[in-house]
Structures are given as structure tokens and as C-alpha cells.
Amino acid sequence: MRAFVKVESGVNGIEPAEVAVPRIDDDELLVRVKAVGVGIHDSYFLPGDAKYPFPIGIEAAGVVEQVGSDVSGHRPGDRVAFVSSMQPKGGTWAEYAAVKAGSLIVPVPAGLDFVEAAAVPVAGNTVLRAVKALEAVPTGGSLFIAGGSGAIGTLAIQVARTRGWRVGASASERNHDHMLSLGAEAVVDYHDPTWPEQIRRWMPGGADAAMAVQPHTSADSLSVVRDGGKLITISGDVVAPERNVRVEMVPHDTDVRGELTQLMTEIAQNEKRVEIERVYPFEEAQAALAKVQTRHARGKLVLRLD
Numbered sequence: 269m270r271a272f273v274k275v276e277s278g279v280n281g282i283e284p285a286e287v288a289v290p291r292i293d294d295d296e297l298l299v300r301v302k303a304v305g306v307g308i309h310d311s312y313f314l315p316g317d318a319k320y321p322f323p324i325g326i327e328a329a330g331v332v333e334q335v336g337s338d339v340s341g342h343r344p345g346d347r348v349a350f351v352s353s354m355q356p357k358g359g360t361w362a363e364y365a366a367v368k369a370g371s372l373i374v375p376v377p378a379g380l381d382f383v384e385a386a387a388v389p390v391a392g393n394t395v396l397r398a399v400k401a402l403e404a405v406p407t408g409g410s411l412f413i414a415g416g417s418g419a420i421g422t423l424a425i426q427v428a429r430t431r432g433w434r435v436g437a438s439a440s441e442r443n444h445d446h447m448l449s450l451g452a453e454a455v456v457d458y459h460d461p462t463w464p465e466q467i468r469r470w471m472p473g474g475a476d477a478a479m480a481v482q483p484h485t486s487a488d489s490l491s492v493v494r495d496g497g498k499l500i501t502i503s504g505d506v507v508a509p510e511r512n513v514r515v516e517m518v519p520h521d522t523d524v525r526g527e528l529t530q531l532m533t534e535i536a537q538n539e540k541r542v543e544i545e546r547v548y549p550f551e552e553a554q555a556a557l558a559k560v561q562t563r564h565a566r567g568k569l570v571l572r573l574d
């Protein structure tokens with residue numbers, strides 16, 4: 269099958285390659301991949317026991333081709349979207365992927381195509397877990413999102429609005445109208461050093477919570493949270509709490525399968541939008557990886573396999 273692989277451990281780039289279709293174990297599904305969500309993590313989320321050449325990638329949408337004898341709840345022909353991470357047999361940048369049955373696998377609802385479905389699992393899962401960690405924010409409360417125009421931010425704005433939260437968000441000016449159209453009411457340009465003051469003018473006393481999506485945004489995001497509020501860091505920034513603001517990483521042990529299924533349904537019914545800046549033919553996967561690594565994609569990038 270065609271795949272994009274790391275040729276060996278430690279190399280930087282990825283290469284197109286012909287590799288064997290993975291053989292599934294009893295607790296796995298074989299999925300024929302139709303579309304792949306591209307993320308900055310794809311080039312470095314590699315299991316220690318990876319077998320090289322190793323197809324990269326952790327999310328996709330496609331059709332179940334085979335199910336292992338211990339698998340229940342999935343059948344050949346099912347349309348699924350999934351996150352499959354750190355699997356030694358390889359990831360999703362390939363025509364087929366072996367997926368553990370216990371992975372985050374959700375049905376693709378009627379009306380949602382594979383390209384849209386592939387754009388949702390990782391960003392949706394991250395947003396929904398972060399929002400769950402902010403459950404104490406009441407309806408009418410406020411959230412600031414540092415990085416409102418990317419894959420996570422564009423979904424986070426919409427999910428926060430559904431919770432009844434007022435949303436402020438940052439990106440460069442060219443993305444401001446877009447964030448406003450998704451439901452943000454205050455937008456700031458992170459290149460302007462006065463942006464924290466602008467957010468404090470929007471929400472005097474500070475926002476109830478902030479989500480620091482992009483790396484190195486947590487310290488400034490903390491400064492716009494009210495005393496006793498909460499900051500969720502999404503990219504691993506380490507920042508010391510102050511003024512009784514709780515600082516937490518996005519929780520990894522929260523099960524949001526039900527909420528992710530619901531989100532996919534809402535997107536299928538045009539109640540929410542999944543932003544996709546560009547769909548690349550599979551052959552152009554290296555260009556998609558290079559683009560996402562700039563950290564300036566609007567929404568998601570997706571690879572399509574024909």
C-alpha cells in the first residue's frame with residue numbers, strides 16, 4: 269500500500285513508500301483510509317517500539333475493512349473517524365491502518381464526508397476535554413482562547429458558544445472576521461503587545477477562563493483570567509499559578525466519545541462548521557506537513573486518498 273513514512277528513527281522528514289498492509293490482531297480493526305487529518309504532532313508522535321519504515325499519523329476517517337475476532341460493535345463497511353496514536357504497526361498516513369478497538373473511534377454520520385470527518389477527531393477530542401475541565405464556568409461566563417483560528421480554536425469558539433460562554437480570541441488580523449463569524453465577540457492580534465489590555469477592557473476584572481492553544485501563550489493568557497479563574501494549557505507550557513487562578517493541562521483521561529459523536533452530528537447538520545483551509549491529494553502530504561508546521565493554517569488541513 270502507499271504510505272508516508274519515517275524511514276528510520278531520528279530522521280526529520282517523511283518519504284512516500286510502498287509498505288505492507290498491516291495484519292490485524294484479534295483486538296484490532298483494519299480501516300481503509302479515505303482522508304487524513306494533518307497535525308503538527310504527526311511528525312513526532314512515534315512509539316518507542318515503532319517498526320521502520322513507519323507510516324506516521326494519528327487521525328483519519330475511512331471504512332472498516334476487517335474486524336478482529338475479539339472486536340464487538342464494529343462491522344466491515346462501517347464509516348468511522350478515529351484517533352489512533354502510538355501504534356507500533358504504524359499510523360494513518362497510509363491506505364490502511366490497524367486500529368485498536370479501544371481507541372477513540374466514532375461513527376461518521378450520514379451527510380458528513382470523509383474529508384470533513386477526518387478533520388474533527390484530534391481537535392474535537394482536545395476541545396471537548398478542555399471544555400469539560402471548564403465545567404464550572406457558568407452560562408454567560410467568559411473564555412479567552414489564545415489561538416482562535418487554528419484547528420482547535422475554530423472548534424473551541426463554537427463549542428464555547430454552545431455552552432453559552434462569551435468568547436474572546438487571538439490570531440492575526442487577517443483571521444479576525446473569521447473568528448467573529450464563528451461566534452467570538454472580542455478578537456485581538458497577538459502581534460500587538462497591548463492585546464492583554466484589550467481583553468481586560470472587554471472583560472473588566474478578567475475572563476472566567478482561558479485556553480492557551482498555541483505554545484508560549486500561557487503566561488499572557490493567565491494575565492487575562494480573573495482572580496480565582498482557570499487556565500487550560502494545551503501545548504505543554506509550564507506557568508506558575510497566581511491570584512488563585514488554577515492552571516491545568518488538558519486532561520488526558522476524560523472520555524468524550526459521546527460528546528465527539530454529538531459534535532460530528534452537529535457538523536453534519538450544519539449546526540457547527542469544521543474549518544478546512546485546504547484539502548491535499550495524498551501525494552502532496554509533505555507539502556501539507558510543511559504548511560501545518562508554519563502554525564499559520566486556518567482550521568485544519570486534510571489529505572484525501574482516492
Ligand SMILES: NC(=O)c1ccc[n+]([C@@H]2O[C@H](COP(=O)([O-])OP(=O)(O)OC[C@H]3O[C@@H](n4cnc5c(N)ncnc54)[C@H](OP(=O)(O)O)[C@@H]3O)[C@@H](O)[C@H]2O)c1
Pocket residue numbers: 307308309390391394414415416417418419420421438439440441442443458481482483485502503518560563564565566567568
Ligand atoms: N494536549 C493535547 O491533547 C493536544 C492535542 C492536539 C494538539 N495539541 C497542541 O495544540 C497545538 C496545535 O493547535 P492547533 O492544531 O489548533 O494549531 P494550528 O491549527 O496549527 O493553529 C494555527 C493557527 O494559530 C494561529 N496562531 C499561530 N501562532 C499564534 C499565537 N502566538 N497566538 C495566537 N494564535 C496563533 C494562526 O493564526 P495566524 O495565521 O493568524 O497567526 C493559525 O491560524 C500544538 O502545539 C499541539 O501540540 C495538543
